[in-house]
Amino acid sequence: MVNLIWAFLAVTGIIFAMFNGTMDEVNKAIFSTLDEAIMITLSLAGVLIFWLGLMKIAEEAGLLAGLAKIFRPFVKRIFPEIPDDHPALGYILSNMTANMFGLGNAATPMGLKAMKELKELSGSDKASRSMITLLAINTSSLTLVPTTVIAIRMKYGSQDPTSIVGATILATIISTIAALLIDRYFHYKRERAMRL
Numbered sequence: 001m002v003n004l005i006w007a008f009l010a011v012t013g014i015i016f017a018m019f020n021g022t023m024d025e026v027n028k029a030i031f032s033t034l035d036e037a038i039m040i041t042l043s044l045a046g047v048l049i050f051w052l053g054l055m056k057i058a059e060e061a062g063l064l065a066g067l068a069k070i071f072r073p074f075v076k077r078i079f080p081e082i083p084d085d086h087p088a089l090g091y092i093l094s095n096m097t098a099n100m101f102g103l104g105n106a107a108t109p110m111g112l113k114a115m116k117e118l119k120e121l122s123g124s125d126k127a128s129r130s131m132i133t134l135l136a137i138n139t140s141s142l143t144l145v146p147t148t149v150i151a152i153r154m155k156y157g158s159q160d161p162t163s164i165v166g167a168t169i170l171a172t173i174i175s176t177i178a179a180l181l182i183d184r185y186f187h188y189k190r191e192r193a194m195r196l
Contacts, residue, residue, distance in 0.1 A: 043155045067097050078137070078180070079130045088117035092134060099141035102148055111138050133183050140179035143172045 017026040071093055082088050091114035098107035114134060122128035127135075146168045153161035 040152070040155060043151060046151075067093075071096065078133060081128075082118075082121065082130055086117065086121065088114050088121060088130070091117060095134075095138060096142070099138065100144045102143050102146040102150075104141070104148065107138070107141075129187055132187075133180075136179040136183045137176060140175040141172060142176045143168050 014023075014026065017023045072089070075089060075092055075096070076082075076084070079089070079092065082092075091110050095107045095110035095114055098104075098110060111134065115131060118128055118131045118134065119125075122131070144165075146164060149164060149168070150161045153164070
């Protein structure tokens with residue numbers, strides 16, 4: 001669906017430019033930003049590779065397992081219907097840890113694996129309570145180190161690219177709490193409606 005929306009926006013923009021007589025400006029904009037897009041992609045890839053390497057080292061050193069042990073009781077409270085030894089918990093913890101370090105691209109595969117495990121656990125094609133909660137948490141994602149944003153700020157010559165860390169932590173704490181509160185509100189509202 002998202003692909004269709006992007007295609008619609010691109011086609012609409014080109015048609016508008018043709019009728020508006022600004023096609024030359026659109027062509028210039030497209031080709032002048034191509035090299036910049038490639039440079040940003042390469043610089044972000046470098047930062048992502050660096051942090052993925054650190055994550056792998058942390059995993060081998062047992063740091064991620066330690067973080068998983070610390071967060072397991074918290075995650076069990078958020079996802080009470082997942083059994084203790086179920087693989088979905090491990091994937092959820094890995095997803096949350098990667099998001100905390102601002103590695104959204106690295107977190108995505110773990111989130112997808114967690115969703116697959118949760119779907120098998122529920123045995124239904126409809127989204128379960130745990131799936132909805134994971135989506136809400138993953139969307140709001142508590143971030144301690146916004147590596148991608150720091151990399152972009154470094155690329156554009158920011159004097160202090162890490163100055164956003166405090167604001168990022170505060171904003172993502174608020175967004176995660178809000179996501180959990182909204183998730184719980186609609187869950188209990190639905191439960192109450194089903195009882196009546």
